[in-house]
Amino acid sequence: MPEKPYITLPHRAVVFVGDGRKALFLLNEGTALEPRLKVQRVLEDENPPTREQGSDRPGRALSRVESNRSAMEQTDWHDLEKHRFARTVADALDRLLQQSQAERIVIVAPPRTLADLRRSFSPAVSKRIVAEIAKDLTGLTVSDILQNLTA
Numbered sequence: 326m327p328e329k330p331y332i333t334l335p336h337r338a339v340v341f342v343g344d345g346r347k348a349l350f351l352l353n354e355g356t357a358l359e360p361r362l363k364v365q366r367v368l369e370d371e372n373p374p375t376r377e378q379g380s381d382r383p384g385r386a387l388s389r390v391e392s393n394r395s396a397m398e399q400t401d402w403h404d405l406e407k408h409r410f411a412r413t414v415a416d417a418l419d420r421l422l423q424q425s426q427a428e429r430i431v432i433v434a435p436p437r438t439l440a441d442l443r444r445s446f447s448p449a450v451s452k453r454i455v456a457e458i459a460k461d462l463t464g465l466t467v468s469d470i471l472q473n474l475t476a
Contacts, residue, residue: 331475332456334360338429341418342470344438346370347463348414350421351470360475362467365421370410411441419447430454431474435461 334340340351340362348368355361422430430450434442436459446454462470 331473332431332458333357334362334431334474335429337425337427338431338455339365339418339421339425339427340431340433340470340474341414342433342462343368343414343442344435344461344463345410345441348410348417349463349467349470350418351467352425352427360471362471364467365425366417368410368414368417370413408441411438412445415442415445415447415450419450422450422453428453431456431458433458433460433462433470433474435459 334353334355335357336353336355338353340353342349342351346369348366349364350366350368351362352365353360354363418430421427430453432439432442432454439457439459443451458474460473462473465473
């Protein structure tokens, strides 16, 4: 008896694979038994580390109560860009759903990115999500992604 797939990918299901810098939008053009993923869109974000984005040292605050000065925490520009990219990706997924009229979505992303995406998804996207997988598969080929999802 053949092994049951990890998840079922219905015909015309959208599979989103992404992290804080790269997003792949895939569409299952095959069947649930023989899925065939095709790339619909790829988004990549240039997001260098914070040390390369910030220009100044963090500021210092003077307390009125004490004569001590304390350093302010440096803004994490890299992390802020990841959050912004999650919103951009959520909007792109919304548009893809309208164009493809897909009824099912599978989301594959690392846990922190998954949390950002959940906050950014529209109700139309959220109600179509059939599976969320907390893994980073963005560095893999489409065939390796499919193998990870159905193995």
